[in-house]
Amino acid sequence: MLVSKLFANQAVRFAAVGVSNTAIDFIVFMLLHHLIGVAPAQVISYAAGTANSYFWNRRWTFERGKGWNMGELLRFLLVNGIVAAVTTIAISLISATIPVWIAKIVVTVLGLVINFGFSKLWVFR
Numbered sequence: 001m002l003v004s005k006l007f008a009n010q011a012v013r014f015a016a017v018g019v020s021n022t023a024i025d026f027i028v029f030m031l032l033h034h035l036i037g038v039a040p041a042q043v044i045s046y047a048a049g050t051a052n053s054y055f056w057n058r059r060w061t062f063e064r065g066k067g068w069n070m071g072e073l074l075r076f077l078l079v080n081g082i083v084a085a086v087t088t089i090a091i092s093l094i095s096a097t098i099p100v101w102i103a104k105i106v107v108t109v110l111g112l113v114i115n116f117g118f119s120k121l122w123v124f125r
Helices: 003-035 038-061 071-093 100-125
Strands: none
Touching: 003 038, 003 100, 038 071, 071 100
16 A cells, blocks of 8 residues: 555646656747757756756655766666657657547657666666
């Protein structure tokens, strides 16, 4: 019972951090894309969301403390790279058969599940 409550609490926190990551990504992108172009703005905005994700998931979701752990950071970056690749491939395939906005929702949920699982079991172990 205690384990399932802890897991549920972490899942809710992980989702809240994900919402903030998405908001940061979108706001930074919208502020920069007219100034520096779409591709550079995407790189910077995604990096901003990823940095936010690492900080808040480490400190709040998984309560790992204030310090930095290079192995943990590398695992985090690897997981985020994998999730980005998987969701990019998935949306390319899925959007051929369903509307793009539905495909985006599907791959967002897929990415959330993969990211949470790897973050809980491997990144912030």
